[in-house]
Amino acid sequence: MNDKKLTTRAADFSAWYNETVLRAELADYSPVRGCMVIRPNGYGIWERMQRALDDMFKATGHRNAYFPLFIPESFLHKEAQHVEGFAPEAAVVTHGGGKLLEEPLVVRPTSETIIYSMFAKWVQSYRDLPILINQWANVVRWEMRTRLFLRTLEFLWQEGHTAHVTHDEAEAETRMILGLYRTFMEEGMAMPVITGLKSESEKFAGALRTYSCEAMMQDNKALQAGTSHNLGQNFAKAFDLKFQSESGSMEYAWNTSWGVSTRMVGGLVMTHGDDNGLRIPPKLAPTEVVIVPIWKSEDERARLLEAAGQVKQALTTWGGRGDDRLRVHIDAREGMKPGAKYYEWELVGVPLRLELGPRDLANGSCMAARRDTREKASLSLDGLPETVSALLATMQGDMLRAARERREANSIREAISYDRFKEVMEGDGAFVYAGWNGDPAVEAKVKEETKATIRCIPEPEFVTQGAATTCMVTGEPAKHTVIWAKAY
């Protein structure tokens, strides 16, 4: 790593983001246009995300499976809206084993079609339902403008796919998953999100209804961090996914699908990063605590390394968090000054640094530096696991609170004119809560004129100042209170 200062967020947020991702070695550009390499520092965060979400999916009755990467081109065409949404972005395999294929294969952009064709084979009776399946996979969408983690040709994600007997059961699943995503993003990522319904023009190609989690980045732009779709019977009809009901009639199943992706890593960076680099919320940090022993002489070195080993041992064997042991690393590199190490671990975003020098050791203490606030305090080595564990929990909560306060400080909840709205969107941006008459033409006009879009029709709990009565653009009666913002 070089030790040049990062471009500041205030100077150029976009440059700051790219530099942070590259210099913290989260990811790198690859020789394939639009495809990235996820390096160990970034993949370690993704693994923590995967583990937490996977546990939540399993606790709610889902099981993992794996479906083919390739989808016959004709499958995409079976659902009219779906093909319209995804065919233009398709990567197409035309040759295999040196021969031209009879039917081209599309590299999956999402797996509704192939998965529901299999469900149709497995389901005969209502007794076979619900099916609750999740897949961890790579998908490909031929994007023209790409950004590391945020928009890449290939990305990693999970896609849940379920089939149910009734609409209401599918709707309940869709909403349950939306809530599960929100819980993970807030409690795991310390990233507050607004949940709500997408407008018709922004919903998933083939869905009845799409719900999303919308987070505010530090440049006041929105990041759609996860979506949950009630697919109705659209795919069931396209793929003949029928079952015999309890009363003996043949009916189409009701499907849901839902997904989050490596895009969340980008969201984490843009939610928590500062001008010194990344700040990882403790729960998702592959390393929560880095111990930096400080020595001058060879004799000190031996003593300090031994002491650091003992501290690590005490932390990692402590059982106060149950099976979730503290994740600790000792930075014993030679020929590198402590300050250079601090700089690097701050860039990489490790939540807590423990500095251990001869004087600390003599005092039975160490110096702790929080990455989030950069505050330092001396901690006693007695009872250190409890202290560290409590401190990490405090940081996790503080980071969520700080992000929520930032979002609210940059939200406009009082009624504003469309002219004022344009000024805001040309300036610092914001989440603007405003009335909308429900007309897609108005939505299109605003997007055209300001680049802002309707992020969602938020769930009632987020509309704290009461529903809007008039449309911000036309002055007509409002059908919904919506959130407008520019978005990634």
Added chain:
Amino acid sequence: MNDKKLTTRAADFSAWYNETVLRAELADYSPVRGCMVIRPNGYGIWERMQRALDDMFKATGHRNAYFPLFIPESFLHKEAQHVEGFAPEAAVVTHGGGKLLEEPLVVRPTSETIIYSMFAKWVQSYRDLPILINQWANVVRWEMRTRLFLRTLEFLWQEGHTAHVTHDEAEAETRMILGLYRTFMEEGMAMPVITGLKSESEKFAGALRTYSCEAMMQDNKALQAGTSHNLGQNFAKAFDLKFQSESGSMEYAWNTSWGVSTRMVGGLVMTHGDDNGLRIPPKLAPTEVVIVPIWKSEDERARLLEAAGQVKQALTTWGGRGDDRLRVHIDAREGMKPGAKYYEWELVGVPLRLELGPRDLANGSCMAARRDTREKASLSLDGLPETVSALLATMQGDMLRAARERREANSIREAISYDRFKEVMEGDGAFVYAGWNGDPAVEAKVKEETKATIRCIPEPEFVTQGAATTCMVTGEPAKHTVIWAKAY
């Protein structure tokens, strides 16, 4: 599930295998030729394999990362042997986003080329080495004849890729991983393997040396279950992966790569399955224990379900295996007789079944049925977690022992004539330890005449009756003792 009997292994091993995989719902055929769907029962085993291996990789200093699915076609051509091996099997993307690509992209059949091109970017000095990386990914090889799990167009695997300062360090890594695979296969899968060196004609396209783990299936055919390659400097030269050495000179790095795949699930089935279905070694079983409560009346049902819940609670909260809690499921399905449930769980291969009826409950006991031996015994509910845990450990050891005895009973270690060898290969097959003069022409002739191939030049510990002195085919002095067998 239907309750038709499986074809027996003796009647038709291949039909038995397919039926077992399909009926135990490990996998299914997909609408894409040669691609399979891994269903939850199969994926659950793969997840256990992943978790165990991933822990072992991390404990030996490796970190996970992710590289692009697509490889520019020109990259494959940079290493002469590599392109010869993999180009004929390539799936090629020619169109993206509705346009013909300037350069076609190959869907990765393996990732040496793309990964070492990135290493070349990251490595400047000997201080940047070693790089120890692993990737969990899907790969595609355009196979013509496919078999569920054993050979499919797309499969899931892990591929480790490392770079080192010296040949010897790379060789040590290659061998360390070979040993790690063996440990996992024997201790986790209860599948004994022979480790050894591949002949020149069987080594990986682009490698200096390939080592493999060879297991014997119940039809006496070999399954290559994992490979570890010392790549020498072949790829470093092709991708200009150089570093400045401690003395200041520029040198090419030394690489290794190594992988195991979902093929192991097929190996597990063919090692342990019996005529009643699958038998999963406890360590890899997503469910180790299934509790089947037995009731006649509604009143009994409530009591038995409650008791089953208590038994499950006692088992899953027991801490005697540390963080590795017992994995327990209660089969509370209604309208299904206990016998039908037993049949199904035997087919699916759950290691231990606990039957809990009113009389058992009154006695403070339950009836335990081992899946491996199908022995039944009454167990006291007092201290059940300890008893069950010990029983599962016993089963794990017994399954490995049984598989090893089967292999040895079907190995021929005494010198045999080539005529006798042909008879063996036309008959039941075997692992034949025999002398080979080292000539590839002899290897090709035997393959042509008997379909048997040299599985490996086994490590010395497997050559228990002393090295062969003469070549089985030519009578000339033997250069190596090798193992001949037909293989998947």
